[in-house]
Amino acid sequence: MTRFDLNDDSVVVIVGSGAGGGTLANELTQKGVKVVLLEAxxxxxxxAFVNDEWASFGQLAWLDKRTTSxxxxxxxxxxxxxxxxxxxxxxTTTHWAGASLRFQEHEFRAxxxxxxxxxxxxxxxxxxxxxxxxxxxxxxxxxxxxxTNGIPGxxxxxxxxxxxxxxxxxxxxxxxxxxxxxxxxxxxxxxSCLQLGFCFQGCKSGAKWSTLYTEIPKAExxxxxxxxxxxxxxxxxxxGAGKVTGVVYADAGGAHQLQKARVVAVAGNSIETPRLLLxxxxxxFPDGLANSSGMVGRNYMRHMTGSVYAIFEKPVHMYRGTxxxxxxxxxxxxxxxxxxxxxxxMETISLGLPFFAAFLxxxxxxxxxxxxxxxxxxxxGMWLVGEDMPRDTNxxxxxxxxxxxxxxxxxxxxxxxxxxxxxxxxxAFRQGERxxxxxxxxxxxxxxxxxxxxxxxxxxxxxxxxxxxxxxxxQTHDIANLFVSDGSQFTTSxxxxxxxxxxTLAIRxxxxxxxxxxxxxx
Amino acid sequence: MLQGTGVLMGxxxxxxxxxxxxxxxxxxLPLHALSQAEGETILxxxxxxxxxxxxxxxxxxxxxxxxxxxxxxDASVATLLREGSASLxxxxxxxxxxxxxxxxxxxxxxxxxxxxxSKVRSTCITSLYNNEMAFAHFGYEGPSWPKGGYLxxxxxxxxxxxxxPASASPPAG
Numbered sequence: 284m285t286r287f288d289l290n291d292d293s294v295v296v297i298v299g300s301g302a303g304g305g306t307l308a309n310e311l312t313q314k315g316v317k318v319v320l321l322e323a324x325x326x327x328x329x330x331a332f333v334n335d336e337w338a339s340f341g342q343l344a345w346l347d348k349r350t351t352s353x354x355x356x357x358x359x360x361x362x363x364x365x366x367x368x369x370x371x372x373x374x375t376t377t378h379w380a381g382a383s384l385r386f387q388e389h390e391f392r393a394x395x396x397x398x399x400x401x402x403x404x405x406x407x408x409x410x411x412x413x414x415x416x417x418x419x420x421x422x423x424x425x426x427x428x429x430x431t432n433g434i435p436g437x438x439x440x441x442x443x444x445x446x447x448x449x450x451x452x453x454x455x456x457x458x459x460x461x462x463x464x465x466x467x468x469x470x471x472x473x474x475s476c477l478q479l480g481f482c483f484q485g486c487k488s489g490a491k492w493s494t495l496y497t498e499i500p501k502a503e504x505x506x507x508x509x510x511x512x513x514x515x516x517x518x519x520x521x522x523g524a525g526k527v528t529g530v531v532y533a534d535a536g537g538a539h540q541l542q543k544a545r546v547v548a549v550a551g552n553s554i555e556t557p558r559l560l561l562x563x564x565x566x567x568f569p570d571g572l573a574n575s576s577g578m579v580g581r582n583y584m585r586h587m588t589g590s591v592y593a594i595f596e597k598p599v600h601m602y603r604g605t606x607x608x609x610x611x612x613x614x615x616x617x618x619x620x621x622x623x624x625x626x627x628x629m630e631t632i633s634l635g636l637p638f639f640a641a642f643l644x645x646x647x648x649x650x651x652x653x654x655x656x657x658x659x660x661x662x663x664g665m666w667l668v669g670e671d672m673p674r675d676t677n678x679x680x681x682x683x684x685x686x687x688x689x690x691x692x693x694x695x696x697x698x699x700x701x702x703x704x705x706x707x708x709x710x711a712f713r714q715g716e717r718x719x720x721x722x723x724x725x726x727x728x729x730x731x732x733x734x735x736x737x738x739x740x741x742x743x744x745x746x747x748x749x750x751x752x753x754x755x756x757x758q759t760h761d762i763a764n765l766f767v768s769d770g771s772q773f774t775t776s777x778x779x780x781x782x783x784x785x786x787t788l789a790i791r792x793x794x795x796x797x798x799x800x801x802x803x804x805x
Numbered sequence: 806m807l808q809g810t811g812v813l814m815g816x817x818x819x820x821x822x823x824x825x826x827x828x829x830x831x832x833x834l835p836l837h838a839l840s841q842a843e844g845e846t847i848l849x850x851x852x853x854x855x856x857x858x859x860x861x862x863x864x865x866x867x868x869x870x871x872x873x874x875x876x877x878x879d880a881s882v883a884t885l886l887r888e889g890s891a892s893l894x895x896x897x898x899x900x901x902x903x904x905x906x907x908x909x910x911x912x913x914x915x916x917x918x919x920x921x922x923s924k925v926r927s928t929c930i931t932s933l934y935n936n937e938m939a940f941a942h943f944g945y946e947g948p949s950w951p952k953g954g955y956l957x958x959x960x961x962x963x964x965x966x967x968x969x970p971a972s973a974s975p976p977a978g
Contacts, residue, residue, distance in 0.1 A: 334950045436973075438974055441959075475977075637931070646926075750915045
């Protein structure tokens with residue numbers, strides 16, 4: 284096990300071991316760069332994962348106190364759980380469903396394509412699809428995405444069969460079992476999918492890509508990775524010249540440690556990343572690190588989401604097999620005549636009985652609710668996920684009065700749905716209902732958003748240092764040796780599930796960091 | 806220290822799918838903090854909140870078990886449950902447990918939104934639906950890993966709709 288000295292200031296410190304941080308760690312160590320990877324959570328394994336929704340939630344989820352505000356439904360239903368993300372080695376790649384879609388060309392140009400949307404803070408990315416394509420290709424190969432690289436699609440389960448039949452009735456053209464980072468054939472030393480279900484609870488077969496058992500062990504094998512678990516970063520330190528010099532973290536025993544660094548890359552997911560920058564304020568940077576734009580924490584996006592569940596007369600058993608078993612992509616296009624900018628994907632979803640009860644309609648009771656529970660085996664479900672509008676006022680801030688176990692202000696997550704989000708959700712709900720009704724649904728339920736799994740935009744990317752926190756390489760405009768390496772970088776949210784784009788950006792960023800280090804630029 | 810004096814008892818119907826899960830068809834739940842009357846009130850409250858006609862009382866008793874355990878650990882919870890159960894009696898103009906089903910529903914609606922209501926309702930979600938008896942009753946198959954997943958156990962056994970083409974849903978490898 285590689286260990287670097289706390290005073291070794293030649294290392295790259297990466298905060299967080301999920302899609303962004305875990306990938307960046309592997310890419311850098313493969314190039315010979317020394318990396319200290321600090322992960323707040325513990326290290327689990329496929330063997331340690333449990334097919335039990337609540338127990339798994341306790342094992343993997345980020346349960347540190349958070350607060351919420353704003354008019355979004357999540358603040359009402361889950362006031363201290365704005366996000367369903369993970370605190371464990373591998374981060375939320377242990378929990379994700381595996382959907383791996385490239386963004387569409389126009390989604391990198393949201394401001395130009397959609398025009399000025401009132402009350403939204405749209406901006407074009409400083410990147411184009413063409414620039415991203417070679418890196419997307421590397422991500423797809425690394426993650427073993429089905430329907431790329433000659434990898435067959437996964438077989439569809441019962442939940443998919445219902446979606447597919449309904450999609451045909453509605454005339455949708457693009458419905459299939461998705462592009463998934465789940466092995467349909469053995470690949471990269473991992474087995475193929477056993478249709479376990481429980482994708483959200485950590486994949487016990489290892490068929491689903493997670494940095495936990497791909498990027499991280501590969502990085503460890505280089506001898507260049509020092510992974511420290513239960514190491515919660517509290518602040519980033521800087522010198523008089525305005526360069527970051529290291530991080531202070533609380534170790535497993537709660538003792539504070541200072542790890543020096545040549546470069547710091549933050550990948551704590553879009554709530555913790557801005558929180559860390561804000562909590563690292565100093566007399567030189569009174570508004571937080573890398574925040575001369577004032578954009579740290581702003582433009583928090585979480586995707587337009589919602590679900591439709593439908594009861595049928597005959598059995599479905601939606602929980603059998605992959606959770607995200609199929610997709611309808613027809614509504615992901617840009618077509619403003621529907622009454623909103625951007626698009627959305629329709630993806631199957633299933634929940635086990637315990638979480639179905641918890642998330643179907645939070646707070647509900649009575650016979651409308653129990654009717655759904657009574658028909659549990661005859662239900663199909665889909666998740667609706669689309670582009671949401673960035674807004675200045677949707678933001679992660681530091682709580683004025685609530686502190687965490689380390690005495691630091693907890694993050695408050697404020698979100699108000701934009702009228703565009705509301706219009707899109709209404710359209711998506713209607714289409715989801717129509718799809719199921721077309722194949723005989725006797726009853727449908729509009730399920731409100733779950734705590735956010737797609738947390739984006741709080742350190743947005745822009746060429747203009749006044750408009751964004753980081754440049755097109757995720758490097759902060761203010762501090763050359765400070766990088767952001769997770770979904771916080773996203774300028775806009777696009778319709779697609781974000782993980783593969785986070786991985787793609789991390790691959791791309793690793794080249795930039797390695798080159799900047801070799802040229803002594805950082 | 807508040808002392809519970811109650812024991813809730815019942816018998817699983819022989820025809821119940823749950824009969825095979827229990828060591829014995831007869832079940833008994835000793836209470837540690839709640840009285841028998843409070844336990845019975847909470848059990849019936851659970852039935853009004855989440856009415857499942859054929860879900861055995863043994864499952865609703867888990868709600869009482871979980872709340873009683875919490876009340877035994879936390880006196881403020883015991884007080885909340887005691888006063889809340891009294892409020893249900895008051896709202897039903899007598900004893901909640903012997904009121905008509907219409908009166909029970911009205912009493913529950915009357916106290917909706919109170920801390921007692923919220924406590925019992927939110928506990929129902931885990932107590933009623935996160936246990937093996939509920940899994941068996943509602944037809945959820947629980948952990949699949951010990952059985953090798955569903956790849957050879959019906960993940961795609963739905964036959965009442967057309968089979969998607971291989972282009973959309975390729976065969977398993």
